[in-house]
Amino acid sequence: MSVLRLPQDRVDEARPASGSGMDRVVQRRRLPRPALIAAGLAVLLAAALLFWWFAPRAGSQSVAASRLTIATVQRGTFEDYIPLRTRVTPLVTVYIDAIEGGRVEEVLVEDGTMLAKGQPIAILSNAELQLSTLARQTEVEQQINNMRAQELSLAQTRVANERAVLEAELALEKAQRLYDREAPLAAKGFVAGRQFADTTDQLRFERQRLAVVRRGRATDDRLQNSQLSQQRASTASLTAGLQLARANLDALRLRAPVAGQLSGFSIQVGQSMQRGERIGQIDSPGRNKLQAGVDEFFLGRVATGQVARIDAGGRSYRARVTRILPQVQNGQFQVELQFLGEEPQGLQRGQTVQARLTLSDPSPAILVPYGAFLNDTGGAWVFVAAPDGRSAVRRTVRLGRRNADHVEVLDGLSPGERVIISPYTGFADKDVLDLAQGKDV
Template identity: 30%
Template sequence: MDKTIPRKNRKFRYLTIGICVFLVVSTIAFFSFNKKRTLNVKIDELMVQKVEKAFFEDFIVFQAKVEPLNVMLVNVTEGGSVKEIFAENGAMVIKGQPLARLYNPNTELNYLTQETAIIEQINNLNTGKLNIRNQELNLTKDLVLIEHDYNDAKRVYDMNSKLFEKDVISKNDWNTFKESLRFQEERKKTIQKTIQKEKQTNQIQISQINNSIRIMEQSLDILRNNKKNFLITAPESGRLTSFQPVLGKTFQAGESIGKIDAQQGYKLTAEVDEFYLEKVREGLKGQVEFKRKDLEVSITKVIPEVKNGHFIVELVFTSKENIALQDGLSFGVKLILSEKNKILVVSKGSFNQETAGKWIFVMKGQNKAEKRNIKLGRENHSYYEVLEGLKEGESVIISSYSDYKDFEELAISSQ
């Protein structure tokens, strides 16, 4: 008798196979997607440095030019052409010394015309003042005559008053003498009042005329002094620089024709990148090298106006040594922005151009380097300050990443 054998469940078999296939595919996909992009490079193409703790000094370096500490411009007051030259560029001059003479026929003619007009006005005012004096004198003469007539009338009146009392003269004649005295008395009072008022008016007019004459004389003095402005003189004693006039050359009023160095020392002026505007301030110390010696300098002025991406600073020498400097010399200034202290640093390199200080390749043994996120802080000519992501003693690649900035891992070989 035959025995019946039951068939196995094929659905379970297929499910098991499917699960196994899915697991294999998923595993392969996982490792494929999570596998780091790796580039093979040679060790001699890389520059490797260790992360270390070192003394970090925050400073900047820029070029500065020597200028006189106290300089005065020699300006042209009256425009014109150069007629005579009395001094040479670089010569020592004293205050008031003639340097050059300009001429301008039109301006000189204008000055002459104005001077003539002012003198004529002064003469007219003096004539008016003389006429006022003459009028006053004539009134005084009239007063003398009137007083004489009054005295005669008074004398006649006094003499006839006694005769009238003795009935020697008639009443009609007496009234005539009496009326004559009254008339002369009124006449005298009238001329006295007139003279008094005339004197008061004349005093006001003469005061006004004198004030006008004084103003015109001042204008005349200014005009004559302006004529002297064609002669250019040294405004201060010192060394004459930037003085290069040429006979016949025309200068406009207010234009600078030279400078006077008062020989009171020198300063440095420099243009600094606007990036450091917040860091640079008055009082910061720095150094310059002069004849193989380090000389100390200090910032005395910061002009915060930014032009073409730069602002201007002024520095003075604080070293006590006697320094034989010349206007126009150039120095490299090392300006200290912070005190020297020991911090974690990484050497400067080209890697920062591609990474902007956000990541770096860190060595893992001798044959491998991995990309790691970092954070950098301050910098100087030698180091970057490390804030996050690196530890002391780790080795990093600081050369350019331009060929492998898109990779996350480097496989390093010796050949």
């Protein structure tokens, strides 16, 4: 039996079996292009939001919390005082200068010696000064002698004038008696008229001569008194100059101007001293004062008469502000204090003593601990920490009085809030701080 193959069958036999007759081709579906673009934009926006959220802002900075000191604002009693680091200085210091220069011939005392007023401490020599002083003394004495001779001459002139007045008065009296005798006789004709006329003329002459002599004496007395006054003034001036010259010569013997303890005295025999050169000083014995530098912030609050307390040797002493030097140098001004009553024993010049100056009575207030942040902000603002401690925000405040422990809060802070009181170095220009926990940023 023969089998008839159709052409189609031959074609099918020629193809290898692939199983394509049993599988169905499935077409892949793709999203529309607009949907793909929208999805990409959404991813980019989400990434930008995450970067904005976690990236540091221009006004913020991350700071390790371990680097900061955070304190709590509290209500309490503010003690208005300032601590002073005072320096002990003598109450009175008198400096010793060489009035005249010279060579040191002898040193009579040592540094640290207690001196009495006027006690010699050293002897200088100056041959040129000694010669000039002797010459000056001779000149002055000669001028004084000349003026005394002039005074003697004036005195002799005064005596001569007085003698002339007496003689004129005597002559007038004689002429008056002669006139009195002849007048009645001339009236009766017993005295010749010519003789009586001569007597009358002589009387008139003696009167005029006495008047002239008196006027001359008055003029001479006035001129002599003026000249004597000038001569006496000149004599006094020359005498004072002579005494000054002798004093300069005596100044070569150096003496203590006041009683006290000699210090800074280190001259040696043979040393040449210049005029006006400082050779030492004398400090008041047993009396001291305190000098201290005070921050310029307190310039308007410190006043003379305020009392400071000094604790020394287990006892408390009091001192009063006696002088304020308002010139500010290096952010401080100087004050001087004197002890009220007894002083601590054993105080030495230059010793440092701690004092506590009271400015006003204690009063209730809101307080924040004193910190270095004040140097960066001036008390105008602070960083206030959030309750969770993860951030801090800059806040404007108003601070008042200060002492070594606390600062008075006038406005801007409430009790219980926490403030960064450590230095703001590196982030003082920021508004927000991210307080990273447990790591250094």
